Amino acid sequence: MFDTLRDVFERHGFVPIQTPSFENLSTLTGKYGEEGDQLIFKILNNGDYLAKADEGALAAKDSKGLTASISKKALRYDLTVPFARFVVMNRNDLTFPFRRYQIQNVWRGDRPGKGRYQEFTQCDCDIIGSESTLCELDLVQIFDEALTALGVPGYRIVVNDRRILQALAGSIGVNEDQFQDWTVAVDKLDKVGVEGVIRELADRGLSEGVQEAMKGLVTLRASNAEGIQWEELARRCDGRAEAEQGLEDMRALLERAQAMGVKPESIRIDPLLARGLDYYTGAIFEVVVDSAPVGSICGGGRYADLTGIFGWEGMSGVGISFGADRIEDVLNHFDAWPELVNRGLDVMILRMSDQTLSSELALAKELREAGLGVEVYPETAKLKKQFKYADDRRARWVLLQGEEEAATQSFSLKNMSDGTQRVIPASAVRAHLLG
Amino acid sequence: MFDTLRDVFERHGFVPIQTPSFENLSTLTGKYGEEGDQLIFKILNNGDYLAKADEGALAAKDSKGLTASISKKALRYDLTVPFARFVVMNRNDLTFPFRRYQIQNVWRGDRPGKGRYQEFTQCDCDIIGSESTLCELDLVQIFDEALTALGVPGYRIVVNDRRILQALAGSIGVNEDQFQDWTVAVDKLDKVGVEGVIRELADRGLSEGVQEAMKGLVTLRASNAEGIQWEELARRCDGRAEAEQGLEDMRALLERAQAMGVKPESIRIDPLLARGLDYYTGAIFEVVVDSAPVGSICGGGRYADLTGIFGWEGMSGVGISFGADRIEDVLNHFDAWPELVNRGLDVMILRMSDQTLSSELALAKELREAGLGVEVYPETAKLKKQFKYADDRRARWVLLQGEEEAATQSFSLKNMSDGTQRVIPASAVRAHLLG
Numbered sequence: 012m013f014d015t016l017r018d019v020f021e022r023h024g025f026v027p028i029q030t031p032s033f034e035n036l037s038t039l040t041g042k043y044g045e046e047g048d049q050l051i052f053k054i055l056n057n058g059d060y061l062a063k064a065d066e067g068a069l070a071a072k073d074s075k076g077l078t079a080s081i082s083k084k085a086l087r088y089d090l091t092v093p094f095a096r097f098v099v100m101n102r103n104d105l106t107f108p109f110r111r112y113q114i115q116n117v118w119r120g121d122r123p124g125k126g127r128y129q130e131f132t133q134c135d136c137d138i139i140g141s142e143s144t145l146c147e148l149d150l151v152q153i154f155d156e157a158l159t160a161l162g163v164p165g166y167r168i169v170v171n172d173r174r175i176l177q178a179l180a181g182s183i184g185v186n187e188d189q190f191q192d193w194t195v196a197v198d199k200l201d202k203v204g205v206e207g208v209i210r211e212l213a214d215r216g217l218s219e220g221v222q223e224a225m226k227g228l229v230t231l232r233a234s235n236a237e238g239i240q241w242e243e244l245a246r247r248c249d250g251r252a253e254a255e256q257g258l259e260d261m262r263a264l265l266e267r268a269q270a271m272g273v274k275p276e277s278i279r280i281d282p283l284l285a286r287g288l289d290y291y292t293g294a295i296f297e298v299v300v301d302s303a304p305v306g307s308i309c310g311g312g313r314y315a316d317l318t319g320i321f322g323w324e325g326m327s328g329v330g331i332s333f334g335a336d337r338i339e340d341v342l343n344h345f346d347a348w349p350e351l352v353n354r355g356l357d358v359m360i361l362r363m364s365d366q367t368l369s370s371e372l373a374l375a376k377e378l379r380e381a382g383l384g385v386e387v388y389p390e391t392a393k394l395k396k397q398f399k400y401a402d403d404r405r406a407r408w409v410l411l412q413g414e415e416e417a418a419t420q421s422f423s424l425k426n427m428s429d430g431t432q433r434v435i436p437a438s439a440v441r442a443h444l445l446g
Numbered sequence: 447m448f449d450t451l452r453d454v455f456e457r458h459g460f461v462p463i464q465t466p467s468f469e470n471l472s473t474l475t476g477k478y479g480e481e482g483d484q485l486i487f488k489i490l491n492n493g494d495y496l497a498k499a500d501e502g503a504l505a506a507k508d509s510k511g512l513t514a515s516i517s518k519k520a521l522r523y524d525l526t527v528p529f530a531r532f533v534v535m536n537r538n539d540l541t542f543p544f545r546r547y548q549i550q551n552v553w554r555g556d557r558p559g560k561g562r563y564q565e566f567t568q569c570d571c572d573i574i575g576s577e578s579t580l581c582e583l584d585l586v587q588i589f590d591e592a593l594t595a596l597g598v599p600g601y602r603i604v605v606n607d608r609r610i611l612q613a614l615a616g617s618i619g620v621n622e623d624q625f626q627d628w629t630v631a632v633d634k635l636d637k638v639g640v641e642g643v644i645r646e647l648a649d650r651g652l653s654e655g656v657q658e659a660m661k662g663l664v665t666l667r668a669s670n671a672e673g674i675q676w677e678e679l680a681r682r683c684d685g686r687a688e689a690e691q692g693l694e695d696m697r698a699l700l701e702r703a704q705a706m707g708v709k710p711e712s713i714r715i716d717p718l719l720a721r722g723l724d725y726y727t728g729a730i731f732e733v734v735v736d737s738a739p740v741g742s743i744c745g746g747g748r749y750a751d752l753t754g755i756f757g758w759e760g761m762s763g764v765g766i767s768f769g770a771d772r773i774e775d776v777l778n779h780f781d782a783w784p785e786l787v788n789r790g791l792d793v794m795i796l797r798m799s800d801q802t803l804s805s806e807l808a809l810a811k812e813l814r815e816a817g818l819g820v821e822v823y824p825e826t827a828k829l830k831k832q833f834k835y836a837d838d839r840r841a842r843w844v845l846l847q848g849e850e851e852a853a854t855q856s857f858s859l860k861n862m863s864d865g866t867q868r869v870i871p872a873s874a875v876r877a878h879l880l881g
Contacts, residue, residue, distance in 0.1 A: 014449075022814040024791050024821030024839070032467075032551065032565055053490040055517050057555040061509040069504070074496040082490050106838035108824055116467065120492040130467055143824035145797075148807075156814075270804065271811055356459050362580075369705065372583075376706055379457040379591075386459030389543055389578035403541035404459070 012161060012335060013114055016134050019157045020112040023149055025136055028111045030093040036078075036085040042092050042320065050120040053082040086118040090135040091317070091330065098139055099321040107140030114335075128336055137330030139317070144260045147294045147313070148267050150331045154298055154309060155273045163338060164345050166308070168277060169297045170264065171284035173312070174257030175248060176295075179282055182247040183224035189217055194285040205229045232283045239265075239280050257293065264294070290314045296331055303344060305337045355405025357383040358444065361398075362391045367412045374410065374422065374437060381441055401427065408444060412437075447596060447770060448549055451569050454592045455547040458584055460571055463546045465528040471513075471520040477527050477755065485555040488517040521553040525570040526752070526765065533574055534756040542575030549770075563771055572765030574752070579695045582729045582748070583702050585766045589733055589744060590708045598735060598773060599780050601743070603712055606719035606730045607696050608747070610679065613689030614717055617682040618659035624652055629720040640664045667718045674700075674715050692728065699729070725749045731766055738779060740772045790840025792818040793879065796833075797826045802847045809845065809857065809872060816876055836862065843879060847872075 017027070039051050060081045061069075068076035087093050090113045098105065114134045121129060136153060138146040151168060158166045177190065185193045196211040203211070208229075209222045231247075234240055241262065248254035261280060268278055286295055293313030300308060311331030318326045358378055360371050375385045386404070388397045394411075401409045409425040416422055422440055425432045435443055452462070474486050495516045496504075503511035522528050525548045533540065549569045556564060571588060573581040586603060593601045612625065620628045631646040638646070643664075644657045666682075669675055676697065683689035696715060703713055721730055728748030735743060746766030753761045793813055795806050810820045821839070823832050829846075836844045844860040851857055857875055860867045870878055 021819050022817070024794075024819055032553070049492065052492070054521075055488040055490050055513065057484065057487070059509045061507045061512065064507075072496045072499075074494045077496065078490065086489075106835060110821070118467070138824070141824040145807075145822060145824045149822075152811075267807065271807060359459075369702075372580075372702065372706060376587075382457070384456050384459055386545070387580060387584075389573070389576040389580045400541060 012338065013132075013134070015160045016114065016157055016333060017112070019153055019160060020136055022156075023110070023136075023153055025110045025112040028094075028097065028113055029115060030087070030090075030097055030113070032086055032116070033084040034087050034093055034096070036082055038096060039085050039088055039092060043088055047088065051088050052086040052118045052120055053078060054084040054086070056081055056083055087115075088119060089117050090115060090133050090332070091137075092320075094135070094137060094330075095317045096321055098326070099318050099323045102323065108138055108146075109140055110136070110138045112136045132335040134333040134335055135330060136332075137328055139326055139328035139330075142327045144264060144294075146329045147260070147264050148271070150296070150311065150329065151264065151268045151273060151278065152271055154296070154331065155268070155277060157333065158298065158309075161338065161342070163300060163308070163341060165301045166277065167279055167299050167301065168273070169279050169281045169284050169299060170261060171281055171295045172257035172261050172293055173291050173295055174251075174253045174293065175244065175261070175282055176285060178248040178251045178254030178257075179228055181251070183228060184218065184221050189215075189221075193217060193221075197283050198285045200229070200232075200283060228283060232281060235280055235282065244282060260294070286310060286312065290317065292316075294329060300341050303341045305340050307334075308337045308341060309333050355407070356386055356401075357407055358385045359397075359401035359404060359406035359409045360385065360387045361394065361401070361409060361411040362388045363412055363417075364391060364414075367417050370412060370417070370420070370437060374440060377441055378444065381445060383444065410440065447773065448567075448569070450595045451549065451592055451768060452547070454588055454595060455571055457591075458545070458571075458588055460545045460547040463529075463532065463548055464550060465522070465525075465532055465548070467521055467551070468519040469522050469528055469531070471517055473531060474520050474523055474527060478523055482523065486523050487521040487553045487555055488513060489519040489521070491516055491518055522550075523554060524552050525550060525568050525767070526572075527755075529570070529572060529765075530752045531756055533761070534753050534758045537758065543573055543581070544575055545571070545573045547571045567770040569768035569770055570765055571767075572763055574761055574763035574765075577762045579699060579729075581764045582695070582699050583706070585731070585746065585764065586699065586703045586708060586713065587706055589731070589766065590703070590712060592768070593733065593744075596773065596777070598743070598776060600736045601712065602714055602734050602736065603708070604714050604716045604719050604732045604734060605696060605699065606716055607692035607728055608726050608730055609686075609688045609692030609728065610683060610696070610717055611720060611730070613683040613686045613692075614663055616686070618663060619653065619656050624650075624656075628652060628656075632718050633720045635664070635667075635718060663718060667716060670715055670717065679717060695729070721745060721747065725752065727751075729764060735776050738776045740775050742769075743772045743776060744768050790842070791821055791836075792842055793820045794832075794836035794839060794841035794844045795820065795822045796829065796836070796844060796846040797823045798847055798852075799826060799849075802852050805847055805852070805855070805872060809875060812876055813879065816880060818879065845875065 033054065036051070036053055040048055043051070063080060065077055065080035068080065094111065094113065098109065112135065114132065116130055116132050118130050136150060138149065154168050176194070180190055180193050192215040193212065196208050196215060199211065200208050205226060209225055212222050212225065231240060231243055244258060248258055265278065265280065269275060284295055284297055286297060291312035292315040296309070296311040297307045298309035309331060311329070313327065313329040315327050316325055317328050360375055362368070362371060371387055375387050378385045388400065398409065406427055409427060410422045412422050416434060421434050421436045423432060423434050424440065424443070468489065471486070471488055475483055498515060500512055500515035503515070529546065529548060533544065547570065549567065551565055551567050553565050571585060573584070589603050611629070615625055615628050627650040628647065631643050631650060634646065635643050640661060644660055647657050647660060666675060666678055679693060683693055700713065700715065704710060719730055719732055721732060726747035727750040731744070731746040732742045733744035744766060746764070748762065748764040750762050751760055752763050795810055797803070797806065806822055810822050813820045823835065833844065841862055844862060845857045847857050851869060856869050856871045858867060858869050859875065859878070
């Protein structure tokens with residue numbers, strides 16, 4: 012899977028970077044909200060860590076207060092913050108716009124569950140230093156090309172724009188202070204339905220007017236499944252210059268993506284797509300798979316100012332992230348792993364006697380040089396045992412040189428898929444297997 | 447580099463496994479000696495970890511005593527212990543002999559230095575469940591094939607056998623209790639010379655007779671550079687059945703390796719090769735690079751009983767480990783990276799006007815589908831700026847469609863290595879670049 016992703020990323024001009032697993036705890040703290048801070052894995056300082064521990068916190072048995080004094084490092088929680096730190100640290104050596112991809116593990120102290128892991132691999136692509144919407148197009152093409160190449164069935168790239176989302180919220184009377192609360196509720200629409208969202212809006216103190224108007228937005232969203240309601244969207248964004256630009260960008264993105272071969276059924280606009288993350292300021296992406304056992308398998312969006320937290324303001328970027336383990340879950344669920352991934356061994360050479368060892372080894376070497384995966388059974392065990400091993404290893408061919416074959420410098424070749432057997436000269440085995 | 451290693455491993459029938467970064471701290475403690483225990487990175491328990499902290503240790507400010515009660519998990523320190531745990535946990539599902547390879551990071555709290563990192567990638571191959579010396583042959587071939595494919599200059603596979611080492615120690619009067627002390631001293635031979643080793647033997651309380659006799663062993667080792675002194679080795683092993691078997695195994699390994707094409711200058715027997723690790727019981731491997739700035743780049747050996755620590759006794763195995771970061775250091779030192787690794791972008795397409803956008807995008811798509819790495823500059827910036835970017839990205843070709851080219855549905859193509867320029871029809875670009 013990673014080879015496939017790498018290949019697609021590089022064809023789009025992205026360069027690979029890697030950052031260390033450890034970041035300073037202080038770099039990570041405060042970037043993922045209070046809940047996120049709890050889920051960061053902290054590394055205990057080596058040596059006599061209590062010698063420098065915070066005395067007051069220790070006496071009060073205040074775990075939270077003590078942590079910073081006994082743990083300097085932590086495991087990265089995502090790839091975005093380390094990337095922002097990397098860009099700021101290397102700003103003088105990088106060429107902008109800078110396109111990087113990064114395939115590395117991240118760690119989160121979640122309770123493990125369906126589609127949630129404490130350690131998982133993220134595959135991120137980001138373009139930083141350009142506000143052009145062609146960047147968004149590149150990323151949508153990457154989603155489409157990569158998921159097609161991986162054979163993910165029925166994926167859907169869902170697109171929205173934070174500016175549209177804000178306009179829609181405004182159009183039903185949500186004010187700026189309430190916007191965050193409103194998105195948290197709206198994010199749960201697929202899980203709890205419109206009634207659930209309205210209940211949550213009430214709990215969070217949004218007005219009855221907003222609750223009632225929410226139904227209209229949900230209807231608008233549902234009708235988008237048939238074809239985007241540009242007019243209705245435009246009406247609701249009317250007079251909000253930012254939102255109108257967002258609508259225009261989204262329309263262009265959709266058109267260009269389809270001109271580039273993205274199938275209409277693979278991409279959809281969802282004007283209520285929110286994704287919790289606060290830092291998106293323009294496009295928002297999510298990829299879902301119909302009737303799959305996990306949530307979204309990819310996400311992303313544009314952030315007007317990611318490096319600002321490290322003291323470099325105003326660098327606009329846009330990025331996406333593939334959740335490798337969730338994609339794996341989906342492929343397993345649909346039993347859709349490409350043949351390649353499951354392949355066993357090509358050739359098993361059985362060990363017959365001390366006399367045949369050198370021709371067995373020489374043949375193994377020759378076949379390996381031809382690119383085949385070859386194992387020589389390490390002992391002259393009973394044939395039955397060796398054949399069972401070859402079977403367990405799902406070998407495609409088994410070769411053996413008994414006394415008769417040795418006399419004529421040949422091998423018996425068994426095709427393990429159809430069970431046929433034949434004797435061929437040692438010098439012809441390679442050509443036979445490759446032909 | 448990892449692709450190359452993977453390819454060699456798989457041609458030898460090894461299957462990939464991955465284990466989590468976290469192991470239980472109790473699984474790791476006590477496996478790497480006291481010094482190793484200090485270097486294991488421990489993860490602070492999440493939540494209110496002080497609530498369950500050891501009261502006594504807390505009151506005494508005893509860091510060492512407190513650790514187990516506030517840290518359940520730790521980062522893996524090598525790939526061997528997690529592999530042993532994996533084998534025991536999955537014993538009923540695996541086919542033995544089991545050949546696995548594993549390419550993952552490990553973490554050690556060393557002070558970072560030349561050739562030492564706190565986080566580094568190990569690439570391990572192990573065969574477990576067979577005592578056949580053909581396993582050792584497989585691993586020596588893998589060393590040779592992989593290091594050749596990676597272009598590591600002047601590598602040398604150094605081989606010894608623990609049983610020979612023990613016999614040699616015995617032959618100069620080292621008794622069993624002193625063997626561990628003796629190997630620690632002998633391990634430093636290349637660093638401190640024979641005088642240094644003798645001094646350390648004295649410090650560790652070994653007799654003057656042993657110290658004096660040590661010189662004879664060092665001479666024997668040096669003479670091996672010319673050709674192995676089988677007779678002298680045999681004389682010293684005489685009457686020790688185990689050592690004689692070790693000698694016989696090593697002789698066969700050397701012969702077979704050379705018959706398989708390993709060059710005589712690439713493999714050497716060093717009867718004093720010890721490698722600190724206590725668990726080797728048969729063959730011992732190390733790979734060094736002459737005049738390289740790091741220590742050994744690979745190591746390994748046979749262990750009679752690795753899974754015993756997890757309650758499954760008597761499973762013999764043999765394994766090797768590639769130190770990826772050290773190999774990288776060596777390649778950097780000799781500036782020996784294959785061309786491939788450093789390659790920039792294939793094609794940069796410049797952005798000219800709104801009218802040409804669709805033909806620029808369509809060409810990018812076509813060239814990507816042909817396997818090229820292609821970037822479209824995201825904005826219609828000044829040509830000079832765009833060319834500078836293409837240059838910084840080390841693009842091989844630059845394509846642009848000005849007004850004239852647009853009128854004739856063609857592109858200007860600049861070859862960035864020789865500076866030549868020509869105009870060709872859009873439909874011919876692909877064939878031109880690939881031809």
